[in-house]
Amino acid sequence: MNDAILEMEHITKEFPGVRALDDVCFHVKRDEIHCLVGENGAGKSTLMKILSGVYPSGEYTGEIIFEGNVQNFNRIDDSKKAGIAIIYQELALIPELTVYENIFLGHEIKNGFVMNWNETIKQAKEMLKKVKLDVNPTAKVKDLGLGKQQLIEIAKALSMDVKLLILDEPTSALNESDSENLMNLLRELKKHGVTSVLISHKLKEVIGIADRVTVLRDGKTICTLDAHKGEVSENILIKHMVGREINNVYPEKAARDIGGTILEVKNWNAYDTKLGRDILKDINIHVRKGEIVSLAGLMGSGRTELALSLFGNPKKYIIQGEMYVGGELKKFKHPENAIKAGLAYVTEDRKGNGLILIQDVKQNVTLANLRAIAENGVVNNNEEVVAANEYRDSLGIKTPSIEQKVLNLSGGNQQKVSVAKWLFVKPQILILDEPTRGIDVGAKYEIYLIMNKLVEQGMSIIMISSELPEILGMSDRIYIVSSGRIAGEMDAKEATQEKIMHLATN
Template sequence: MSDYILEMRNITKVFPGVKALDNVNFKVKKGEIHCLVGENGSGKSTLMKVLSGVYPYGEYKGDIILNEQIQKFTCITDSEKAGIVTIYQELALIPEMTIYENIFLGHEIKKGRFIDWNETVIKAEEMLKKVKLKINPSIKVKDIGVGRQQLVEIAKALSKNVKLLILDEPTAALNEDDSENLLYLIKELKKQGVTCILISHKLKEVISIADSVTVLRDGKTICSIDCDKEKITESLIIRHMVGREIDDIFPKRRKKQFGSKVLEVKNWTVYNPILGREILKDVEFNVRRGEIVGIAGLMGAGRTELALSIFGNPLGYNIKGDLFVMGNKKRFFNPKDAIKSGVAYVTEDRKGNGLILIDDIKSNISIANLKALSKQGFLNENEEIKVANEYKNSLNIKAPSVEQKVGNLSGGNQQKVSLGKWLFIKPNVLILDEPTRGIDVGAKYEIYTLMNELVEQGMSIIMISSELPEVLGMSDRVYVMSEGKIVGELPIEEATQEKIMELATN
């Protein structure tokens, strides 16, 4: 009897112009937590899509062996019948449906030809108990937070008699407490006999939870590490992931020279008419030329709302207060006004609001500044391609060409396209909202290096981040927000994680 629940042998998957997987070998022992890591574009998600039947048998080369039996999945339903369930970073729940409806969606409990709703609620309560979520299953999914939604997804997986649970970046959108709860639950599931494959860019999480780690790079298996036999460290994983040492994930800036205030807000109070309350109260802050200002705070503190209210107020808030750009008093009534004044905003939600996923790289990069590529109302397509290639090369966007659809790129490369779009307008102030969320350590390093280069050239950056090491590693000053207010300002020399958290939780 084999120790392995899963073996994937010599898996090769080719997309037009790209070999996403090149003879990948991957083995998972029964009852273990096996972490799969690698840079964006290394092939992790593609490998899991092969395993789960998203890419059916015949669209790849190689063998999937589950419990010593070769599998030929033609769709997701086939893999789920075999006990393989995947939970993706973008949750597959229907917000308007109840928790119990979501848990049994697609495999409803029936009595004859009709759904047995009483039994459905009872079984849903059992599944919620397993994931330690005390909640009324009749509540709609839209009315619970992201952390609880993630637990509902796992309850849904358990309702399908899961044997092998795949979690793709499960903590990417969670705060620290929800992340810890989820990791604890994964360990509990292991005790119940569920084997887990965890894809994560958060290396501290990997080290804390993994029994084994497999590293992919450029579509190939680099190594598999048994954590009982070999001590695993962040530097070891990074070396295998990127093929080189990264001594300091936060690159040092060559020079720090700050000029006059480029953007300043005073007495900034924002009322959300939909919620019927103030979401920001008397906020005051500024950023100087050549400076990176970090904005820290817990989820719900008002950081993104602050950014959106400055960047043309696309959500229609009622705003009081003063905004100054380059010393001139401004009020932006839409994002177009902000762009004209040299203010750009890279959203935290690159897939939902930042990019047009069905469009190609060149169209996404040019869209915010089509005027620069047009003459007499006509777009110069040759110039558009030229500009897109310049950003593709300078930002190291990994794609066969600028004609590649953005939806087919990895998260890190999508983020680079989003940055390229706003850099093309050549802003004076760049607001970065969670600039490295859901991307790997190699891509993070590239974005940090780019940020340093931009401020050295005289740009000003406002960086909103939930990752305190990132805030401390990249900022020149830090503002801390709590419940819609600025509750503290710290020069970077005085800032610590403890001081930031103390301010954020008071």
């Protein structure tokens, strides 16, 4: 008898410009807990979205065999009916509804056309018991913590007779005891015939629970390891995860003249009232003049949150701790205060809030510092043109003219406009969040050259990047962020992909 519950064969999926999955094979045995691991962008979520019908058959090539039958899921409902449930990190519950309403939403219990609430509540209680969650089914979901909400999602899956439960990074936002609860529940469900696929970057957790582990890297299956044959260890997993080649695409660093501390953050904590949890815990970091310091870490580790909390705290976290710029204690109430004190922040999301795409290059360049070229509230067009031309030349922005709409430029050139916008403010400390995401190799190299030039002129750069080769190739010093904490600090000279990954996955 075939002991496989799921066989995904030769799955290839392309997005415009990226092959997210390249001939991936993924086999899950009945009644096992199978972990799926890999760096950011390896293709884990995409593979699971294909399995669940988010990307319908026809949008990928390859074959899905579930319970012995070839499946062509066209919608999420199709995979649900077959017995597959996916729980995402961003939960899909409706906060304003009660626990029991959420559990039975979409498959309500009715007498004819009338809802049978008594029966619904009774069955909801049973489901809650199965996931060992002691809450009143009539409580509203919004009043429960994240760990409990996750268990309710699982209860919902169980109420639909799930055979294969998929969890996509469920514990990255949970505290330790909630995570442990969840792992115990998966073990319990396994005894009752529920097979699980768990995506997690917490390798200790993976090692503690996995029967088998599959490693993806750059859209390819690297290997499947059997824990019961002693094939799974942290070192082995990391070795397979980080094998990405370091090709020589980083400019030579000139001997740098690194000066004294320009930014220092002490005992820095941030609480996100919207999420109802601490997102930064006891952060102590410093940045010197003329230095490139990187924040390395996995998605969700808190790197962007840290940058935002320093840059005037636009998300209004509750912050404790001290921040010094140039030796002076600062308490920024707004990004504008941070800009005045010499900070600049180039966002990861150029299209979202970095640039105004329908405006032209010169308007975007001067966006952040209109005051410098405006007198009495009137923009001085001459100065705007002079400034924009200056940055076009010094950053090598390839545009037919500074009157060109930013929308019409390539991603790399948009990124340069983004950087120009902030250089116009003449910052001392430039924060770059994923500065080369989604831009081609040539434009990447030019961004690197610009970064080196800026630090040679005495600017300090904090770079957030998910690409380990980029971190190694560009930084002077590296902080590794994991679960909202600084998990380690390294001089770039002693750093390796493996060392960083060990700290990032703990």
